[in-house]
Amino acid sequence: MVTRSDLPLRVINSTPEAILKAKKRAKRSFRQIRTENVFKRTLSLMGLVIIILVLGILLTLIVQSLPSIKALGPKYLWSKVWDPVQDIYGAWPFLLGTLLSSFLALIISIPFSIAVAIFLGEYHPKGWLPNLLKNTVELIAAVPSVIYGFWGLAVLVPIVRSFESSIGVEPVGVGIFSSSLILAVMIIPYAASLGRSMINLVPSHLKEAAYGLGATRWEVIRSVVLPYTKSGLFAGILLSLGRALGETMAVTMVIGNTSLIPKSIFAPGNTMASVIANEFTEADKPVYLSALIELGLVLFLVTVVINLIGKKIIDRFTNE
Amino acid sequence: MKLHSFQIKRSLVAGAFFAIVSSLLVSCGGGGGTTSGADSTASGGNSDDNTLIGAGSSFDNPLFSKQFSEYNKANGLKVNYQSVGSGAGISQLTAKTVDFGASDAPMNGKQDSAISAPAIHIPITAGAVVLSYNLPEVKDTLKLTPEVLADIFLGKITKWNDGKIAAENKGVKLPATSIVIAHRSDGSGTSNIFTTYLSKVSEEWSTKVGKGSSVNWPAGLGGKGNEGVAGLIKNTPGTIGYIELAYAVQNQMPYAKLKNKSGNFITPSIASVTAAANIQIPADSKVSLTNTDAADGYPISGFSWVIIYKEQKYNNRSQERATKLLKLISWMIHDGQQFSSALTYAPLSPAAVSAGDAILKSATYDGKPILQ
Numbered sequence: 112m113v114t115r116s117d118l119p120l121r122v123i124n125s126t127p128e129a130i131l132k133a134k135k136r137a138k139r140s141f142r143q144i145r146t147e148n149v150f151k152r153t154l155s156l157m158g159l160v161i162i163i164l165v166l167g168i169l170l171t172l173i174v175q176s177l178p179s180i181k182a183l184g185p186k187y188l189w190s191k192v193w194d195p196v197q198d199i200y201g202a203w204p205f206l207l208g209t210l211l212s213s214f215l216a217l218i219i220s221i222p223f224s225i226a227v228a229i230f231l232g233e234y235h236p237k238g239w240l241p242n243l244l245k246n247t248v249e250l251i252a253a254v255p256s257v258i259y260g261f262w263g264l265a266v267l268v269p270i271v272r273s274f275e276s277s278i279g280v281e282p283v284g285v286g287i288f289s290s291s292l293i294l295a296v297m298i299i300p301y302a303a304s305l306g307r308s309m310i311n312l313v314p315s316h317l318k319e320a321a322y323g324l325g326a327t328r329w330e331v332i333r334s335v336v337l338p339y340t341k342s343g344l345f346a347g348i349l350l351s352l353g354r355a356l357g358e359t360m361a362v363t364m365v366i367g368n369t370s371l372i373p374k375s376i377f378a379p380g381n382t383m384a385s386v387i388a389n390e391f392t393e394a395d396k397p398v399y400l401s402a403l404i405e406l407g408l409v410l411f412l413v414t415v416v417i418n419l420i421g422k423k424i425i426d427r428f429t430n431e
Numbered sequence: 432m433k434l435h436s437f438q439i440k441r442s443l444v445a446g447a448f449f450a451i452v453s454s455l456l457v458s459c460g461g462g463g464g465t466t467s468g469a470d471s472t473a474s475g476g477n478s479d480d481n482t483l484i485g486a487g488s489s490f491d492n493p494l495f496s497k498q499f500s501e502y503n504k505a506n507g508l509k510v511n512y513q514s515v516g517s518g519a520g521i522s523q524l525t526a527k528t529v530d531f532g533a534s535d536a537p538m539n540g541k542q543d544s545a546i547s548a549p550a551i552h553i554p555i556t557a558g559a560v561v562l563s564y565n566l567p568e569v570k571d572t573l574k575l576t577p578e579v580l581a582d583i584f585l586g587k588i589t590k591w592n593d594g595k596i597a598a599e600n601k602g603v604k605l606p607a608t609s610i611v612i613a614h615r616s617d618g619s620g621t622s623n624i625f626t627t628y629l630s631k632v633s634e635e636w637s638t639k640v641g642k643g644s645s646v647n648w649p650a651g652l653g654g655k656g657n658e659g660v661a662g663l664i665k666n667t668p669g670t671i672g673y674i675e676l677a678y679a680v681q682n683q684m685p686y687a688k689l690k691n692k693s694g695n696f697i698t699p700s701i702a703s704v705t706a707a708a709n710i711q712i713p714a715d716s717k718v719s720l721t722n723t724d725a726a727d728g729y730p731i732s733g734f735s736w737v738i739i740y741k742e743q744k745y746n747n748r749s750q751e752r753a754t755k756l757l758k759l760i761s762w763m764i765h766d767g768q769q770f771s772s773a774l775t776y777a778p779l780s781p782a783a784v785s786a787g788d789a790i791l792k793s794a795t796y797d798g799k800p801i802l803q
Contacts (some may be wrong), residue, residue, distance in 0.1 A: 195618075196641035264662055272667070283611055283667060285652055368616030368653025379652050381616075389655060393518040393618025393644045396541050 169411065176405035182398050187405065193370040195390070200402035202409055204372045208380035209410070212287050212362065213355035215376060216294035221348060223295075224302035228344070231303075232310025233328075233336055245307070252300040260364030263293040268365060275377055283367065286379045290366040294358055298351035305350065309343030310336055342428040349421040356414055359384040383410045480752045483759065486513040487520020487533030490620055490675065491735050494556055494776050495533070498767040508755055517620045518644065524550065524738055527746050530756050532738040535620025536644065537717035548745065551794060552736040553760055553787045554716050556768075557708050557777040559676040560625045560731045561686035561699045565664050566591065568606050573687040574599045574696050577722075577730070580689070581633035583610055583671060585640075586650030591669060599690075606669070612651025613663040613672030618644040621657070624733040625673045628721035632730075673731075676704070677775035693726040703729035704777035712786040734783070737763070744797045753796045761791055761802065 179187065183200055190201030227248055235241040264285075271292070272284030313336050321331045337344075359382075367379020368389065383406045394400040485495075492514035499510040515523070517534035524532035525546045537552055562580065564573060579595050582588045588595060592605040615622045623644045630637040640646050652667075654660040657678040664670045664684065671687075676699050679686050688696040697703050707720050707728025720732040737760055743753035764779060764787045771778040779787070794801050 192647060194647035195645045196643040196647065264666065268666060281609060283652060285663070285667075363616070363655055364659070368655070369651065370647055371650075381653075385616075389617040389653070390645050392516040395518040395521070395539065395618075395644065 172408040176408050179401035179405045205383045209382040212290045215291035216355045219295035224299045227303040228306025232307040248300045256361040260361035263365040280377045285367040288376045290362045294355045301351035302347035305347030306344045309340040313339045342425045359388045482509040483530045484511050485531045486523045486529045488517045489514040491533045497770045535735050536623045549741045551741045554734040554783045555737045559699045559704045561679050563684045563686045564671040575687045576690045577632035581636050608669040611670040613660045616653025628731045631722045680775045691730040697729045699729045701777045704732045707732040709780035712782050716786045750796045757801045
């Protein structure tokens with residue numbers, strides 16, 4: 112803490128005016144320090160609020176899912192039946208549906224997002240076409256998810272259905288595969304934007320050195336740009352996975368919403384977020400409501416675990 | 432002086448911080464978040480006796496909007512109805528944050544034990560659940576029997592040209608395609624009426640699946656809301672699903688005739704739903720209209736109820752407010768019924784209206800009857 116006596120009071124001239132002037136200067140610098148302190152405090156306060164908020168959410172989820180945890184025990188996680196009529200709740204079909212649809216979406220979206228990142232970051236950083244592409248990709252993230260769901264139901268599902276009948280699986284259209292396609296489109300911008308800014312940050316002397324040694328563009332990307340940016344690219348992919356895990360509305364509209372365990376990626380299924388959104392309003396029994404909240408807790412923990420694993424992998428990349 | 436104001440600022444910031452933390456803690460400890468949040472609205476609402484608050488069934492909402500706006504024109508009473516779903520309506524009544532709840536299903540045992548004082552159910556309108564399908568080749572109206580319907584939804588009949596379906600639809604060329612089942616994915620009164628019916632007509636359904644606003648469907652796809660199920664039906668050839676009659680009529684979707692208890696094939700309509708409700712109504716009116724004895728009644732029908740406390744003196748409610756509420760409900764089951772048909776709701780049967788009258792008369796304020 113800075114006090115008044117610590118302040119540099121350089122009184123050279125001792126006329127009353129000069130002393131007054133010096134005092135004014137001292138006052139001003141004191142005010143500056145005070146502003147600094149207030150600013151610093153505000154920042155730490157904001158940071159603290161975020162931490163309290165997240166812990167509060169976790170605490171609320173735990174407290175409210177206690178009745179279900181007591182009634183059902185840990186087998187909640189791996190039992191396969193979700194039957195509100197008989198108060199039997201098992202999260203396994205939805206856990207499976209969430210992981211399956213999200214990772215499938217991730218696999219579909221990675222080639223696109225990395226291609227966009229390289230194109231915008233390395234090949235064409237400037238010009239009207241790259242600008243248009245950049246804005247379009249950012250727009251993808253801004254479109255409300257219900258619109259994706261609607262588009263998926265009206266356009267994508269019939270296409271998937273005819274694809275399914277051509278490969279000989281039951282042609283219903285809606286299912287895990289359709290929802291993964293929708294999710295893949297929705298999560299492209301997260302990995303693409305982060306990847307692009309990471310590629311922009313690659314020091315140009317590294318690239319120039321590689322070119323100087325006679326490397327082609329592809330060789331520069333492969334052995335300079337990608338190794339330099341892999342932790343950033345991975346962080347972007349992790350961000351998009353987080354988005355896919357929690358997406359609710361668009362998934363609900365195209366996944367088929369069944370509590371049965373999906374037999375293939377074309378079968379209908381359900382995700383944790385979608386079950387909560389569907390059944391929360393009419394959950395008329397205490398254990399039922401609590402089981403739904405526990406589903407939220409599981410989703411929260413799945414996201415945390417995936418993020419921690421991702422952090423570990425990023426650390427490994429950067430320590431190499 | 433400046434230093435002083437700085438300290439004030441600091442204490443303000445600290446105060447704000449503690450306010451945030453304490454409000455967080457309160458919301459953590461407060462058990463049901465919806466209940467504690469809504470408590471404040473009750474006292475606020477109670478202060479204005481010319482605005483009644485209701486919450487519940489979304490099925491009732493279009494009819495209620497019309498009825499309340501007409502009643503407002505005639506009597507100047509405002510009704511604020513929140514269409515949050517039947518279950519949520521009952522929870523809000525239990526929390527005493529609304530004057531009345533509205534539900535497509537009567538309160539179940541668990542809800543009864545959660546409420547602090549006895550509640551009464553007044554039948555307010557009736558609706559039906561119809562079986563809509565997407566069979567482009569079939570021009571005639573499909574006929575279904577209860578057994579066939581249960582077997583389809585149990586996943587035992589999987590092809591449209593199955594002998595059991597064909598037996599009831601002679602002369603109709605049924606395709607050899609797979610049957611795709613569409614059901615509601617969200618908890619709803621519509622599902623409750625439909626599964627109650629299936630539980631009554633099929634022993635296997637009753638033991639395997641049961642009835643409720645959300646059940647463990649043995650087969651099929653889920654759609655959110657009537658529009659979600661209707662979307663699945665419209666977009667997927669070979670689909671059969673259940674939706675509200677009003678929704679099917681307004682969207683011109685085909686729906687099947689269903690064989691009722693008396694053995695007649697009945698087309699769902701306002702008239703056949705009212706007919707289904709013209710039966711002996713028990714004193715508490717908590718009766719399911721599925722599979723009734725009425726010879727010309729459509730078998731998957733159901734009442735929707737307004738639910739209020741039997742003793743209206745609670746939470747410092749005035750007698751004036753209680754009287755206004757009772758008069759409103761009485762108007763809804765008499766004069767208010769004229770708006771039903773235009774909105775594809777089935778008007779209450781005479782038996783239901785007289786049962787409703789008797790129940791309304793049982794409501795009291797401080798132990799004395801409100802309506803004479």
